[in-house]
Amino acid sequence: MYILANTQASNFVTGVDRAFLVILGISFFFLIGLTLVMIYFIYRYNKKRNPEATQIKGSNTLEVVWTVIPTILVLVMFYYGWAGWKPMKNAPEDSFEIDVISRMWNFTFEYENGKKTDTLFIPMDKPVKLNLISVDVIHSVYIPAFRVKEDVVPGREKFMWFIPQKEGIFELFCTEYCGLQHSYMYNWVKVMPEDQFNSWYADTTILVAGTVDSPTASGKRIMTNIGCLACHSLDGSKLVGPSFKGLYGHEVTVKAGGETKTVVADDEYIKRSIYDPNSEIVEGFPKGMMQSYQGQLSDDDIALMIEYLKTLK
Amino acid sequence: MTNEKHHIVPYSTYAIILAALLLFTFLSVAITGIELGEFTVAGALLLATIKSYLVLTYFMHLKFDKAYIRIMVGFVFLVFLAVIIITFLDYYFR
């Protein structure tokens, strides 16, 4: 169990696990103790052994005792809970900042130098601050190994921070229910020693897609990374959005501003659909599910994606 | 199950209360007309509170009812107040 195999993966682990141990300790004490007492009473004062009950109506002393003692205990629990949580609220000034863009149903991590990834790469032993941004509904970033969790609320600026202290790969889940693919909205956190991280970070060539891949391959990669395929299938089946299969060059019936019209899915249309998806709504699909990718995808990216879409006959 | 005799409130009492209520209404219109900054809201709400107190006690007969009904009413308002205050512990300290 995480709690017992104290993995020390971040600076918060100690505080949180201590709170767990205190609360669980007291809880087990009462649970086992009271259960045993109850079983003993049932056995000892069974009708067979004790045919005549002794009427006792209560005892004020006892009532006071068992009000005061639990009160003290819960205040102790509160204290440990508070102490373990307090440091989570303030990120150090010199934290390494990463933007987390959450959308249905994936996370994109954007670094200050423009790198974008779908796995969170972070340096060890340095405070990391994640700026949490949602473009649609509420999500939540949860890294169990680090004992951190924070909801990502649209329209609000939020953050979380931690100091990774252990090299390795950890899970990162979305824990706020956010619709169809909620359970697939997980990713990995890769903690690397600082020098290794720095060389990864400095290497911006991976950013420049297309130098190694063919245009269609990089188009497909971009789409997979940014999460289009969560809503759009490649095989003609209907998911949240229309399938990409056979989309390019065909006619689509859309509703725009109350009117229904047909348009041909050419480059312009696809670009519009990505930058301003809610101006024209494909018939039979809900408005407001797809959010604009303006600023997330460049025109070049879209060109590559269109190349890929063309192959999906 | 007893049908105790009601206290009959004379018309004049109601008329006086109405006059007071109207007075407070115009007062609050006047007050919010002048710039008091922060205090406008407080002033308007204070007057509204006084007005609702009058309505509750006289129009709604609380003054003539058994004490426990008054206690219930007070309790409900307190609960509501507490809920608002606690909600603001979030918004105010953000």
Add this chain to the structure above:
Amino acid sequence: MSQAIHHDEHYDAEGSKIAMWLFIFTELLLFGGLFIIYSVYRYLNQDAFHLAAEELNTTIGAINTVILLVSSMTIAMSTSALQKRQKGTTLLLLGITLFLGLVFLVNKYFEWGVKFEHGIFPGSEHMTENLSQGEILFFGLYFVMTGLHALHIIIGMIIIGVTVAKVSSGKVHADRSALLENSGLYWHLVDLIWIFLFPLFYLIH
């Protein structure tokens, strides 16, 4: 344990009064939820709320306040009249109350009408394009809260209507006045809510 004499359940005025009060509590909290929302958004969007409140017509608001207060008095008087066994006066006072309620609604109708003409209604293009978020919230709340209040006026008028019928047929009289008292309580509740709505929406700017 001994057994008492059989006593029949019958008309329990106090019981139905408590019931009415309890119902009023739920109504208060129903609006209470909206007041919480209002105060939070007001706190978060002070300036926008000021700006938006300018749009509302204080005069109409004040007139409506006066109307409601007067109607509250008339219905309160009607209980006294009933207890004094003045059936005619009771009915007259109730009639005035109903009439005032109607006038209130007519005013409201015109007030909303003007807003609609200016393109101010939930989801309108004018709002989403020209107004700030705080103003949209203000008008959203304005329509919900005054709308719900108007709904309560309508319900209150129906209840008073029933009371009028029962008073005139003699089913409600000085010794059985619970229905009248309860419809009075309900009407005062409507008044009570307006006492807060009025300054919150019309006055504070």
Add this chain to the structure above:
Amino acid sequence: MQASSHIPHDVSYLEYKGKHNGLLSWILSTDHKRIGLLYMYSMMTLFLVGVVLGLAMKFELIAPGKTIMDAQDYNAVFTVHGVIMIFMIVVPGLPAVFGNFLLPIMIGAKDVAFPKLNLASWYVYIAGALLVIASLLFGDGSPDTGWTFYAPYSFKTGANMLPAIFGAFVLGFSSILTGLNFIVTIHRMRAPGMGWTKMPLFPWTLYGTAWIQLLATPVVGITLVLVALERIFGIGVFDPALGGDPILYQHLFWIYSHPAVYIMILPAMGAISEVIPTFSQKHVFGYKAIVASTMAIAFVGYFVWGHHMFTSGMSGTAQYTFSILTFLVAIPSAIKVFNWISTMYKGSINVQTPFYWAASFIFVFMIGGLSGLVLGALATDVYVHDTAFVVAHFHFIVFGGVGFAFFAAIHYWFPKMFGRMYDSLWANVGWIIFFIGFLALYSPMFYLGMQGMPRRYYDYLEQFHAANILSTLGSWVMTLGLVIIIINLFRSAKSGPIAGKNPWNGKTLEWTVPSPPPVENFETIPVYHEKDGPYEY
């Protein structure tokens, strides 16, 4: 208010022929006992739907990947499961079934204060339930937001939300009307001489519950209306795109839904507080402390809602205030547990089926409640919030608490309700199987949560597999227990041996009337004297 004079007192409420026959004599009856049974049968039906959905989820989760349904179905299933269980079963559950049946008898009255309103509440309940069910069958797919309807997802999703939201609203109305009726009944209709301190504990908990129903339900009502308006008109109050704050939605939702959990548990505690003294043949220990803790739970429970939002980004001040208040509300529950166990001390314990249920209630309630303390503390809640740990917590306490209390209550009052006895042996067999299945079903979820498995997950990583298998097996064992229990009760209601007036030697008023009770309960209204009281053995 019925004309009472010509209703005979030697005919039981089950046989009494009023104006109507057959089904009509039930669905038009204003007799509180018949209404209680109406609620019971309608709840049982809905409950079976909920159970089947629960089992379906567990079956799906037996292995990662798709087993029997796809993700959209799973999301709809847990939503509907949650909505049915919360809004239709456990919130109205004990008050509507046992409260209706027993409250008037226990306080020495002939009926509730407003019998017609009481019947109307049942119709409102059915209307709400049908609306929710309709959202499944018609429209663009079942609701898929979880029972919490969190904004903004709840007005973004393409699913058929409106009937479900409106249904929940209507159900709330039913709950308010029942609460209102009970408060007036308790204030006005207690038997002569029965002061507040002589009222049995079950009516006391109903009283506390009724106040929460009255004061909390309207808040969720208006909130749900706003979500509906948001969907229809786009008024913007919770839509971040229009300036609204989704966190405010959560505040309002939990202002109701946290007190709602005490609506569920208080009557359950009340039922347990009746069962334990009767089977210990002893005066309840600390009557006043139990009453005071009931009211304290009802009151403080109103101010702790924020503990559901520790990760949503409330201010720090709000977070620790809510945490402290949450801990404080645990104290009265602790007091109750201590008093129950002390009641057994030096009793003469008659270990029968209801007592088994009551004792196991205390056990599972402690587990559920103590796990609540883990959730109430800030550091630990941040870790386990929205994981399977929370699911385990609330199944232990909602279902372990309310469900076990329901079974304790039905086995306790069954002879009173139907005039017949059930087969104790089968009842006990059902209990032990159920109990074992229960522990196997939900305990693994604690473990899963501590491992970091989020809730509302259709699919999961391989490391969570083993515990999920155990949990699924547990659900089957428990269902077996449930089937045994239900069959036993149904058979006995028809053909069990005749039970006397007072098979358990209870001391509360319901044991002084015949089983099943006649239509107006008492031929003459009982009077309490100085020495009389509900638990004077």
